[in-house]
Amino acid sequence: MAEEKLLLDFDKKEYSNELLVSLYFKMLKPRLIEEKMLILLRQGKISKWFSGIGQEAISVGVTAALHKDEYVLPMHRNLGVFTTRDVPLYRLFSQWQGKAKGFTNGRDRSFHFGTQEYNIVGMISHLGPQLGVACGIALGNLLKKKNKTTAVFTGEGGTSEGDFHEALNIASVWSLPVLFCIENNGYGLSTPTSEQYNCNNLADRGIGYGMESHVIDGNNVLEVYDKVNKLAESIRQNPRPILLEFKTFRMRGHEEASGTKYVPEELMQYWASKDPIENYKGYLVENGILFEDEDLQTRSTIKTEIETHWQRANEEQKVQVYLDKELKDVYKTFEFKETQPNISSKELRLVDAIADSLKEGMRKYKDLVIMGQDIADYGGVFKITDGFVSAFGKDRVRNTPICESAVISTAYGLSVNNIKAIVEMQFADFVSSGFNPIVNLLAKSHYRWNQSADIVVRMPCGGGVGAGPFHSQTNEAWFTKTPGLKVVYPAFPLDAKGLLLTSIEDPNPVLFFEHKALYRSVRQEVPEGYYTIPFGKASVIKEGDQVTVISYGAGVHWALEILEKRSEIEADLIDLRTLQPLDIETILSSVRKTGKAIILQEDSMFGGIASDISALIMENCFQYLDAPVKRVASLETPIPFQPNLESQYLPKNRFEKELLDLCAY
Numbered sequence: 001m002a003e004e005k006l007l008l009d010f011d012k013k014e015y016s017n018e019l020l021v022s023l024y025f026k027m028l029k030p031r032l033i034e035e036k037m038l039i040l041l042r043q044g045k046i047s048k049w050f051s052g053i054g055q056e057a058i059s060v061g062v063t064a065a066l067h068k069d070e071y072v073l074p075m076h077r078n079l080g081v082f083t084t085r086d087v088p089l090y091r092l093f094s095q096w097q098g099k100a101k102g103f104t105n106g107r108d109r110s111f112h113f114g115t116q117e118y119n120i121v122g123m124i125s126h127l128g129p130q131l132g133v134a135c136g137i138a139l140g141n142l143l144k145k146k147n148k149t150t151a152v153f154t155g156e157g158g159t160s161e162g163d164f165h166e167a168l169n170i171a172s173v174w175s176l177p178v179l180f181c182i183e184n185n186g187y188g189l190s191t192p193t194s195e196q197y198n199c200n201n202l203a204d205r206g207i208g209y210g211m212e213s214h215v216i217d218g219n220n221v222l223e224v225y226d227k228v229n230k231l232a233e234s235i236r237q238n239p240r241p242i243l244l245e246f247k248t249f250r251m252r253g254h255e256e257a258s259g260t261k262y263v264p265e266e267l268m269q270y271w272a273s274k275d276p277i278e279n280y281k282g283y284l285v286e287n288g289i290l291f292e293d294e295d296l297q298t299r300s301t302i303k304t305e306i307e308t309h310w311q312r313a314n315e316e317q318k319v320q321v322y323l324d325k326e327l328k329d330v331y332k333t334f335e336f337k338e339t340q341p342n343i344s345s346k347e348l349r350l351v352d353a354i355a356d357s358l359k360e361g362m363r364k365y366k367d368l369v370i371m372g373q374d375i376a377d378y379g380g381v382f383k384i385t386d387g388f389v390s391a392f393g394k395d396r397v398r399n400t401p402i403c404e405s406a407v408i409s410t411a412y413g414l415s416v417n418n419i420k421a422i423v424e425m426q427f428a429d430f431v432s433s434g435f436n437p438i439v440n441l442l443a444k445s446h447y448r449w450n451q452s453a454d455i456v457v458r459m460p461c462g463g464g465v466g467a468g469p470f471h472s473q474t475n476e477a478w479f480t481k482t483p484g485l486k487v488v489y490p491a492f493p494l495d496a497k498g499l500l501l502t503s504i505e506d507p508n509p510v511l512f513f514e515h516k517a518l519y520r521s522v523r524q525e526v527p528e529g530y531y532t533i534p535f536g537k538a539s540v541i542k543e544g545d546q547v548t549v550i551s552y553g554a555g556v557h558w559a560l561e562i563l564e565k566r567s568e569i570e571a572d573l574i575d576l577r578t579l580q581p582l583d584i585e586t587i588l589s590s591v592r593k594t595g596k597a598i599i600l601q602e603d604s605m606f607g608g609i610a611s612d613i614s615a616l617i618m619e620n621c622f623q624y625l626d627a628p629v630k631r632v633a634s635l636e637t638p639i640p641f642q643p644n645l646e647s648q649y650l651p652k653n654r655f656e657k658e659l660l661d662l663c664a665y
Helices: 002-007 017-042 056-065 079-084 089-094 128-143 161-175 202-209 221-237 265-272 275-288 294-314 323-328 350-364 390-394 404-416 428-449 493-505 554-565 582-594 609-624 645-651 652-664
Strands: 150-155 178-182 212-217 242-247 344-350 369-372 396-401 421-424 453-460 486-489 510-515 523-526 539-542 547-551 571-574 578-580 597-604 630-633
Touching: 017 056, 017 079, 017 089, 017 221, 017 275, 017 294, 056 079, 056 150, 056 178, 056 221, 056 275, 056 396, 079 089, 128 150, 128 161, 128 178, 128 404, 128 428, 161 178, 161 202, 161 404, 178 202, 178 221, 202 212, 202 242, 212 221, 221 242, 221 344, 221 571, 221 652, 275 294, 294 369, 294 547, 344 350, 344 493, 350 390, 350 493, 369 404, 390 396, 404 421, 404 428, 404 453, 428 453, 428 609, 453 493, 453 582, 486 493, 493 523, 539 554, 547 652, 554 571, 554 582, 554 597, 554 652, 571 582, 582 597, 597 609, 597 652, 609 630, 645 652
Parallel strands: 150 178, 178 242, 212 242, 369 396, 369 421, 421 453, 453 510, 486 510, 547 571, 547 597, 597 630
Antiparallel strands: 344 523, 486 578, 539 571
């Protein structure tokens, strides 16, 4: 033990023997579970395992130092987080076996789950977003005036992701009470730390963010518990983020199939001698704090619990396959209750109707938060939130750093903490920087673990304003393809106000597209006060029996202009208003009546919503058609800046000819 004492120096400090022993058994439990899982893996009874052997002191020490109502956001190797929070073992085993008693109903595996019951938010494989989620949870605690901390884990490999830096920056700028916990275990899969970063300590990165940081021996559970306990208590009273680097080592492969052949043997031997459980047990026994018979008895009790719970999970039936349930669970149930508009109205531009809607939403939902670049005192680049700070305060109208990905993740964290959020993309084009959390975190959240993502992402979009390839895209097709998202795209002020309020009410993630060229060019009488419009209900603007014209956004106005010019054409003009959900029945009913259909979209042709609508018509109305379904769209190029080039790119000038050709078919 002499060498081991030199390697790990335990300091009891003021802590009771009872606490010291409890930390030992809290580490022992996940170790014994892992040993069981590795046997089952070799027997082919489980499919995959990510081992945290050798890292138990971090999960246990951090979680034990937090209050049970404080959120923890763990990673693959943090089994000790779940066991320290007393998650029933049979539920963990069922989760790993893809059974219904788990947390994802067989829809996701291993540690890709969360549970509000135990204040745990699980990871997604795109590691970085969970750091921003912790920021959102912490922001929610500040807004609710709760003296709470939040702990989030990442590995040293994850610190190379942009989301890590974005989240730390947000947390620092907003003084959020987050413990950022880096488990520096030597390797990102097979890539050693020397090829991951070029600094001595990852904790040194805290300096760049004006953030307090500490390096902690991740194999010493007393050091972990003591430092985290004191730091957590400190930031509960004085909110601020802290960066913690836990030095440890991964004793097994990234996952068991990977092996450890790439690790030098002497390095393995060194870290084996620093085993957090055996060293700590030796300290407790040597100091008369733990006795061997107590250890043996508790080991036996834990093993019996493991066997009993494994048997229970093993006897559980496989997940039953119900198609309706699978489809239904993609979205959180939203019981839409239409709020009728007032009789009184006033003429508003589209931009004013959106601002009016946001104000109504902020008044109804007292903790609703709007976030975005330059939206506070400046009022946003389109001045939609001008005056909002004086009306609702800077806590709820928040300028963000330029980091779309972490802002989206922060919004998700607010939703986890039961707060609605609206995120304004300065331009819809910029959402590409936040694409990952939208399509991989928000969209899948309710389906995976029944957690809603109560977020509206506002998307100023569209061409016709000479803004070029980076500020003019209409990129709705990026999201209509992704199950779990709702996509709204109004063309008129009245619809924009009512649909935006419905978007705010809806607990599911909504992409709300606002065409920039329509902001100040379209006016309409808009009801005053609060009202809502249902999703999935198109608006039939004109009626006729000659042809069905289908469009949305600026395309609706282009179609109106041509139909007014060509008054001889008797057309049904359908404004879709929402693209997901889509009002399929209105489309099909119209086509059955007219026998001809033309779909106009501003997006480029291939892969756009028009292609799916065309396919739906062909599949359901083939026998009614008197001509092929026409699609009219922008060119298959990026959108150019110069006015003549942009005019050629957009489909407005081609629509009239295509419509006339279809009518003459």
